[in-house]
Amino acid sequence: MRRVLEPVGVAVVSLVAMAASIWLDLATTGAQRAAAGTDPAAATVLPGLLLAAAAIAVLWHRPGDTVGLLMGVVALVWTVDGALYGWIPYALAHDLPSTDASYWFVARFGAFLLSGLVALLLLYPTGRLVGGRARPVAYAALIACVALPVGLLLAPDSVLFTHGEPVGSTDIVTLPVSDATAQAMLRVAQVATIGSILVAVVLVWVRHRRAAAHERMQLRWLLWAGIMCVLMVLAAATLSVGGLVTTIFLDLAVAALSVSIAIGLVRPGLGDVDALVAWTLTTAVVAAIVVAIDLAVLAAGTSLLGERLDERDVTVLVLVLAVVVYGPLRGWLGGLVRRLLLGRRGDRYGAVSSLAARLETTGTVDEQLPALASAVADTFKVGHVRVEVVAPDGGILSATHGRAPAEVQEIDIAYQGEQVGRLVLPVQGYRSLLSRRDQGLLVDLVRQAAVAIRARLLATELQESRERLVLGREDDRRRIRRDLHDGLGPVLGGVALRLQAAGNAIESDPDRARDLVGLARTEVSDALDDVRRLVHDLRPPALDDLGLEAAVRQQADRVRSELDVTVETAGTAGLPAAVEVAAYRIVSESLANVVKHAGAGRVDVRLDAGPTALTVTVADDGRGIGPDVTAGVGLLSLRERAEELGGRCEVVCPDEGGTTVRAVLPYGERMPR
Numbered sequence: 001m002r003r004v005l006e007p008v009g010v011a012v013v014s015l016v017a018m019a020a021s022i023w024l025d026l027a028t029t030g031a032q033r034a035a036a037g038t039d040p041a042a043a044t045v046l047p048g049l050l051l052a053a054a055a056i057a058v059l060w061h062r063p064g065d066t067v068g069l070l071m072g073v074v075a076l077v078w079t080v081d082g083a084l085y086g087w088i089p090y091a092l093a094h095d096l097p098s099t100d101a102s103y104w105f106v107a108r109f110g111a112f113l114l115s116g117l118v119a120l121l122l123l124y125p126t127g128r129l130v131g132g133r134a135r136p137v138a139y140a141a142l143i144a145c146v147a148l149p150v151g152l153l154l155a156p157d158s159v160l161f162t163h164g165e166p167v168g169s170t171d172i173v174t175l176p177v178s179d180a181t182a183q184a185m186l187r188v189a190q191v192a193t194i195g196s197i198l199v200a201v202v203l204v205w206v207r208h209r210r211a212a213a214h215e216r217m218q219l220r221w222l223l224w225a226g227i228m229c230v231l232m233v234l235a236a237a238t239l240s241v242g243g244l245v246t247t248i249f250l251d252l253a254v255a256a257l258s259v260s261i262a263i264g265l266v267r268p269g270l271g272d273v274d275a276l277v278a279w280t281l282t283t284a285v286v287a288a289i290v291v292a293i294d295l296a297v298l299a300a301g302t303s304l305l306g307e308r309l310d311e312r313d314v315t316v317l318v319l320v321l322a323v324v325v326y327g328p329l330r331g332w333l334g335g336l337v338r339r340l341l342l343g344r345r346g347d348r349y350g351a352v353s354s355l356a357a358r359l360e361t362t363g364t365v366d367e368q369l370p371a372l373a374s375a376v377a378d379t380f381k382v383g384h385v386r387v388e389v390v391a392p393d394g395g396i397l398s399a400t401h402g403r404a405p406a407e408v409q410e411i412d413i414a415y416q417g418e419q420v421g422r423l424v425l426p427v428q429g430y431r432s433l434l435s436r437r438d439q440g441l442l443v444d445l446v447r448q449a450a451v452a453i454r455a456r457l458l459a460t461e462l463q464e465s466r467e468r469l470v471l472g473r474e475d476d477r478r479r480i481r482r483d484l485h486d487g488l489g490p491v492l493g494g495v496a497l498r499l500q501a502a503g504n505a506i507e508s509d510p511d512r513a514r515d516l517v518g519l520a521r522t523e524v525s526d527a528l529d530d531v532r533r534l535v536h537d538l539r540p541p542a543l544d545d546l547g548l549e550a551a552v553r554q555q556a557d558r559v560r561s562e563l564d565v566t567v568e569t570a571g572t573a574g575l576p577a578a579v580e581v582a583a584y585r586i587v588s589e590s591l592a593n594v595v596k597h598a599g600a601g602r603v604d605v606r607l608d609a610g611p612t613a614l615t616v617t618v619a620d621d622g623r624g625i626g627p628d629v630t631a632g633v634g635l636l637s638l639r640e641r642a643e644e645l646g647g648r649c650e651v652v653c654p655d656e657g658g659t660t661v662r663a664v665l666p667y668g669e670r671m672p673r
Helices: 002-027 030-036 041-061 066-093 099-107 109-123 132-144 147-154 179-210 213-239 243-266 273-308 311-342 348-360 365-380 436-505 510-538 541-545 548-558 577-598 633-644
Strands: 385-390 396-401 408-415 418-426 564-570 602-609 613-620 648-652 659-666
Touching (some): 002 041, 041 066, 041 243, 066 099, 066 109, 066 243, 099 109, 109 132, 109 179, 147 179, 179 213, 213 243, 213 273, 365 385, 365 396, 436 510, 541 548, 548 564, 548 577, 548 602, 577 602, 577 613, 577 633, 577 659, 633 648
Parallel strands (some): 564 602
Antiparallel strands (some): 385 396, 385 418, 408 418, 602 613, 613 659
């Protein structure tokens, strides 16, 4: 109900006031308005109607919002004041008795509109005064902003209207003081109210410094409105045309304020407000320069040519100057203003190409990360940037540009659903607030660079892994050669000699021949054991004899005296030989680690074969792995066995405790052994 009543009430009153002002303007002649010293009322009501529209939008989306209610009250006072302004000449022309009351409201109470606008500055956007040590100052400004309206409300007509008699009496409520005292009080009140405006602007800046990102975005819209109001007032004062043109400028200023407050409260992320601020400043400065050049050229032309420079020539000259000067000047100055305010965030292609050029000219990762941090700082013109990239082993590589402020904000960078890095930026500062478009550019920049850097890390690690594989293979070949040359070869040579000796002694000394044959049999048995050991190192025989599932269960049986082990498998038949070996080795190494280091009582082993990969999971309920523990040879071997097949292996410690080893071993389409 409240959501409907508040905006509907503001809409009804403001529209009725607008309709009444239009009717009064039509019912009053120009001579009657001139006699009363008034202008058309509809032009006075229009700014209030614009504020009312903004208040309606805010109250509809945010029922009971303090700023929305205050804006609605200001709008109602403004529209009612405008309607009564139109009533004055009509009442005078028809000799109606309500002239004095209407004139009192317009001449005295209407000054409270200024207080309402100051209160909007003090309360926007939260509806509360700024906190901390600045709050007493905010209370003082809130009180001071009503000093002049109260003074105008209580001063006698003889003080207010020193240049002629008013059209009606406004001495309804006045202080019983002399005119000199009243004038002194008004001067003090005027200084206090004007000072409250300046204090309110300063407090807006203080609030912006302290605000979070969302609130600072809202305050940016107020900044743009403030710039527009200043430009409109300066334009009206510079042109000094008065009348309708001045009214249009003031209406545009109120429209900008109304729209910016409504957007800031309802949808602050609607557009790139920083780019809007830059565009507004650029357009204003360029327009001022073009007008100045036009005036200077016209003055010079008039001085030189005199009356020969007619109106048509002036028009053509102004148009030519506008075309020749405005476009290039606006482009150059706009780029300069954007770079000064926002860096190069508006030039998306330039930012990406600049980053690519920096990364191309830097070789190692240790050089690329600082280059990335520096590129982000230059592009977004911020004083501090820290870039973090997640290494393939889970570690964090980082680089910092500039001195770290007291407060920072973190932005996670993900690629294909996986976090690849993090960006740390200041919370405070004009350039630290990122619009939706800025965040898109920033994420694109860092993501592509982080992916490139991570790819470099992966390539380096892959090369190192290949080198380890080659070294390991050569070590295995050396060990097998040594075992064959130094072990199995001499044994078999000795067997051959013993058999030869047994053959020579079989007739002359049968007992000795039997002994030699027995020794040869023992040596052959030992040689067979060596062969089995070599074969087991190449591929565990249990995989061929029992299959992967039974071989894993056999490994589990060997540690059941120390652990409660459960084994679950699904679809493990017919896996490629390399996948079976890797899975068997990972399970064996994991169980050995649990027995040696985990202090666990239970281990769950699961092998789950899907269409394209085998997932191996070994989870225990032990003490876990501390964050300061460096991965040993065993953990590295687990990862290397998975990476040999193009898979991955991770070791994590869940929040509920224990350690979980999870390896994914791809094999493409299932194929028989």
